Every structure is written in C-alpha cells, then in structure tokens.
Amino acid sequence: MSNHGFIHSYETFGTKDGPGIRFVYFLQGCHLRCLYCHNADTWNKGEKTKMSVDEAFHEIEKVKGFIKSGGVTVSGGEPLMQANFVLELFKKCKENGIHTCVDTNGYLFSEEIKEVLDITDLVLLDIKHIDPEKYLKLTEVELEPTLQFMQYLSEINKPTWLRYVLVPDYTDDAQDLENWAKYVSQFNNIERVDILPFHQMGAHKWKEIGRAYPLENCRPADMEDVKKAVEIFRKYHLPLPDNQK
Incomplete structure (x- = not known):
C-alpha cells in the first residue's frame, strides 16, 4: 500500500470543486487524452512533487479552520x-x-477504488459524452467503463455531482444532450449537474508539454450555448445549480 502520492499542485481556497471552501489536491496521471484538457501537464504520473500521506495531510491541517x-x-x-x-x-x-x-x-474501477468510494462523502463525475464513438474521439478511451462506474455509484447510493463540459461542435449537439440528460435522469443519487462552458485557458499547457493543441481554433462556449443545454436538461428535471436554473 503506497504511502506516497505524486502531486501536481494544490489549492487552499477552492470554491469550484465541491461544496463550500475546499483544499484541493491535483494529482498526476491520467489515462484519458481529452481534446479539450486544461490540465494536460498532469497526464504523466511522476513528473512533479512526491509527498507522503502525512506531508499531504499536514498541508491540509494548516488551513483546517x-x-x-x-x-x-x-x-x-x-x-x-x-x-x-x-x-x-x-x-x-x-x-x-x-x-x-x-x-x-470514472474510467478506473477496482476493489481498492471501492474502498476509496466507501470513505468518500461526495463524487464529482465527468461523463464527457453519451455517444460511444464521439466519446472515443474526444478522450481516446471507451465510454462503457464510466457508465459502469456511474451504475455502481447508484447501487451504493453515493452522493454524486455530474459535470458536463460544453464544447462547441463537439459536445453541444442537441440530440446528444437529450440522450445524455435522459440517461443520467434515471439515477436518484445525482444531487447536482453542472454545465461547464469550454474555455481556452489551458491551451498554454499543451505547448509546455510539446504537444499541438487540437482545439486551438475552437471558440469558447457562450451564454447562448449554455442556455440551450440548460433548456434540454430542464426537461429531464436534472438538478442544476442556482446560477444555471
């Protein structure tokens, strides 16, 4: 059992990664290669700081109040x-x-991950697309593991917030949004659904890792894009945050 983690960075006053003010650790490593990834510099596991559990918790203790x-x-x-x-x-x-x-x-699942989920109060899950072929093009991995992960969260009634990144010409098709909303509306453990408008603020990180940014010419999602998605999600009575109702 590892007593160390590979840490990319951390934030001591996070307000967008769960309820309330939060200490957020950004860990290294990811199997997905999302076209719109704004943390591409986290893809490889061992490139940043190595911390023990005690060291990591010590940083949390500093801001516990x-x-x-x-x-x-x-x-x-x-x-x-x-x-x-x-x-x-x-x-x-x-x-x-x-x-x-x-x-x-939600791509990974194991007995160890079940243990993590058991001790976790809330899961933030990204279901990035509902069409398997489009999901594969968007992430370079299969969709099915994430759907199975969502099913397990439902089975154990784990409080879950879903996030959907709205990318013009990639994840904003009306029928895809209908299918996504219909799928997730079946789960009673979903407490919130956030629509996250695509932005270009992570583009520089692709240059830093020496990779061409595939969405360099993609426009950021605007309020009209979000409004259209909200209207579809409302039809399925999804629990949107107050600023998107």
Whole structure:
C-alpha cells in the first residue's frame, strides 16, 4: 500500500470543486487524452512533487479552520490512478471530521477504488459524452467503463455531482444532450449537474508539454450555448445549480 502520492499542485481556497471552501489536491496521471484538457501537464504520473500521506495531510491541517464549511477534494489528472494514496489520505481526513470528495472521470474501477468510494462523502463525475464513438474521439478511451462506474455509484447510493463540459461542435449537439440528460435522469443519487462552458485557458499547457493543441481554433462556449443545454436538461428535471436554473 503506497504511502506516497505524486502531486501536481494544490489549492487552499477552492470554491469550484465541491461544496463550500475546499483544499484541493491535483494529482498526476491520467489515462484519458481529452481534446479539450486544461490540465494536460498532469497526464504523466511522476513528473512533479512526491509527498507522503502525512506531508499531504499536514498541508491540509494548516488551513483546517478555513475549510470547515467545505472539506478536501482530490482531483487531477485522474486521482483514482493513485487509489491507495487517496484512501490513506481520506482516512486521516475522516478521523479529523473533514468532508471528502473525489473528482474523477470514472474510467478506473477496482476493489481498492471501492474502498476509496466507501470513505468518500461526495463524487464529482465527468461523463464527457453519451455517444460511444464521439466519446472515443474526444478522450481516446471507451465510454462503457464510466457508465459502469456511474451504475455502481447508484447501487451504493453515493452522493454524486455530474459535470458536463460544453464544447462547441463537439459536445453541444442537441440530440446528444437529450440522450445524455435522459440517461443520467434515471439515477436518484445525482444531487447536482453542472454545465461547464469550454474555455481556452489551458491551451498554454499543451505547448509546455510539446504537444499541438487540437482545439486551438475552437471558440469558447457562450451564454447562448449554455442556455440551450440548460433548456434540454430542464426537461429531464436534472438538478442544476442556482446560477444555471
């Protein structure tokens, strides 16, 4: 069981990665190669800081008073690539009464990950597309593992927030949005659905890792794009946040 994790960076005052004010660890490593990835510099596992569980929790303790209304989120990359590290870190969090959250793409699943999910208070899950062929082109991996992951979260009634990145000409097709909304509307454990408009703020990271950015000429999603998606999601009574209702 690993007592160390590969950390890309961390944020001590996060407000977009779960409820309340949160300490957010961004871990290294990801199997997906999303065309719109804004953290492409997290793809490879061992390129940044190596921290022990105790060291990682010590950083959390420094701001414990500020995250009482929130908690700790592990993101990435894909944090469940380092499931053992996340499990041991979350054990310390729970011993200290700190809310825990995993931000995942749902591609990986194992007995170790089941242990992580058991101790996790909230899951943030990205179901990036509902069409298997389009999902493959968008991420370079198959969709089915993420759908199975969602099914398991439903079976254990794990509180889940879904996020959908709205990318013009890639994930904004009306029928695809209908199919996505219809699919996720069957699950009773989904507490919130966030529509995340595509932006270009991560483009420079592709240059930093020496890769051509495939969506360089893709326009950012605007309010009209979001409005169209919201109207479709409303029809399926999805729990949208107040700023998107």
